[in-house]
Every structure is written in structure tokens, then in C-alpha cells.
Amino acid sequence: MNFLLRPLVALATTIALAAAPDERRSGYDIAGPEIRAMQDDDTANPGNLWVLQGETLWGKPTGAADRSCADCHGDAQMTMKGVAARYPAFDAVLARPLDLEQRINQCRTEHQKAEPLAWESEDLLAVTAFVARQSRGLPITVSASLELRPFLALGKQLFEQREGQLNLSCSQCHDDNWGKQLAGNLIPQGHPTGYPIYRLQWQSLGSLQRRLRNCMTGLRAEPFEYGAPQAIALEFYLMERARGMPMDAPAVRP
Numbered sequence: 001m002n003f004l005l006r007p008l009v010a011l012a013t014t015i016a017l018a019a020a021p022d023e024r025r026s027g028y029d030i031a032g033p034e035i036r037a038m039q040d041d042d043t044a045n046p047g048n049l050w051v052l053q054g055e056t057l058w059g060k061p062t063g064a065a066d067r068s069c070a071d072c073h074g075d076a077q078m079t080m081k082g083v084a085a086r087y088p089a090f091d092a093v094l095a096r097p098l099d100l101e102q103r104i105n106q107c108r109t110e111h112q113k114a115e116p117l118a119w120e121s122e123d124l125l126a127v128t129a130f131v132a133r134q135s136r137g138l139p140i141t142v143s144a145s146l147e148l149r150p151f152l153a154l155g156k157q158l159f160e161q162r163e164g165q166l167n168l169s170c171s172q173c174h175d176d177n178w179g180k181q182l183a184g185n186l187i188p189q190g191h192p193t194g195y196p197i198y199r200l201q202w203q204s205l206g207s208l209q210r211r212l213r214n215c216m217t218g219l220r221a222e223p224f225e226y227g228a229p230q231a232i233a234l235e236f237y238l239m240e241r242a243r244g245m246p247m248d249a250p251a252v253r254p
Contacts, residue, residue, distance in 0.1 A: 026194070047249070088100075196249060
């Protein structure tokens with residue numbers, strides 16, 4: 001067992017969530033009317049530019065195998081419905097969870113015989129956004145299987161662990177002080193219902209891992225590397241914490 005997980009097995013029981021289901025609020029729920037209108041209008045939501053690009057890539061053969069995503073998975077509206085709501089998901093061969101971006105790259109390298117797409121690259125964001133779009137309106141339903149419990153416990157520990165020169169934890173903002181102002185913006189509860197999201201601050205689409213790295217940098221902490229086990233565990237805990245909430249990717253946020 002990985003040394004990061006060994007001390008956490010005892011914690012791998014039912015994870016108590018900070019907010020009751022009827023008290024949870026997504027970033028959309030606390031956004032202003034202009035942002036909600038932008039997200040709701042498919043012709044005004046900038047994230048849909050990546051969705052359209054992803055749709056093109058879905059049907060484009062690539063790699064030494066000269067295969068497209070559609071060659072294996074067919075019509076994404078049918079086969080990808082609900083998929084993004086179930087990630088990160090456990091990979092039995094690797095014995096650890098993978099997030100959606102990692103699964104896409106796994107498919108590229110194993111089945112298309114293509115190079116993996118770089119984190120935060122336009123193409124990876126586009127394919128992820130296209131797949132995530134097929135789950136819009138569906139509830140988050142990540143697995144609660146026994147093999148995932150140590151990773152869930154690790155994610156919870158990281159969420160509650162103080163970090164950086166500011167000595168703050170995720171939970172201190174997103175559990176204890178949500179709805180309050182920070183640097184002119186409302187603090188959300190931190191539910192990852194809309195990723196990848198278009199942030200007005202970024203003027204671009206970005207992954208959940210990019211957002212986590214931004215938060216850690218803001219705490220003056222060393223951010224996790226993209227795809228690091230800690231990053232995936234934290235991502236998994238956030239999705240479990242949002243279990244049952246509807247997906248709304250690609251979302252628009254300040």
C-alpha cells in the first residue's frame with residue numbers, strides 16, 4: 001500500500017459531509033444573474049467553444065491505430081451520458097483512481113496509440129468538456145467501493161489540513177466561511193459540479209486541478225503536480241462531498 005494511504009486506512013469509513021444535502025449550494029446557486037444567464041445560454045457560454053472543439057476531436061482518427069473516440073464509444077450523447085459524474089473512478093490495473101482527464105489520456109495511449117495530451121492543453125480541455133457536457137443535469141454518483149475508501153480518507157484529510165504560509169485549510173474557507181466576501185468575491189462551498197469551467201478571471205476554460213493549484217498558490221503553499229495522487233484524492237473527496245448534486249459543465253464562474 002502506498003505510504004500516503006497507510007495511515008489513513010483507519011479513517012476509511014463513512015465520511016461525514018460538512019453540509020446537509022438541502023444546505024449545499026453550487027457556485028451557480030450563489031452567482032450573480034449575469035453569470036447565470038451567460039452559463040444558461042449555450043450561445044453565450046464561452047465554455048461551449050471547447051465543447052464544439054471536443055466534438056470535432058471525438059470523431060477525428062488519431063495515433064498509430066488511426067482510431068477516433070467515436071470508433072470505440074460511438075455517439076457520445078448516448079455512451080458518455082453520466083460518465084463525468086462518476087469520476088474520479090478506480091482503475092483495477094493501476095490500483096488507484098483516475099480522474100476524467102487521465103482516463104481520456106489512458107484511452108489515447110492504449111487504444112489510439114497516440115501521445116497523451118498535455119494538462120490544460122486546448123485539446124484535453126476540449127475533449128473533457130465535450131464528455132462532461134453529456135452529464136449536464138445528472139447527479140454526481142462517484143463510486144463508494146471499498147478500494148476507494150483510503151483515497152477518500154486521504155482527500156478528506158487534505159481538505160481539512162492547514163497549508164502554506166497562510167496556514168489555512170480548504171474547509172476553513174468552503175465549510176466555515178462560505179457566502180462571505182474574499183477579495184471582492186463570494187466564497188463558494190467548493191462543489192465541483194461544473195468542471196471544466198470557464199472563469200472570467202482566467203478568460204479561459206480550466207480543469208478542477210488548475211483551480212486546486214490556484215487555491216494552494218493563494219495560500220502560499222506548494223501546489224500539487226498535475227495528476228499527483230494527492231490531487232486525485234482531493235478531487236475524489238470533493239466529488240463525494242457533492243454527491244447527488246447536478247452536473248452543470250461547462251460552468252461559468254467569476
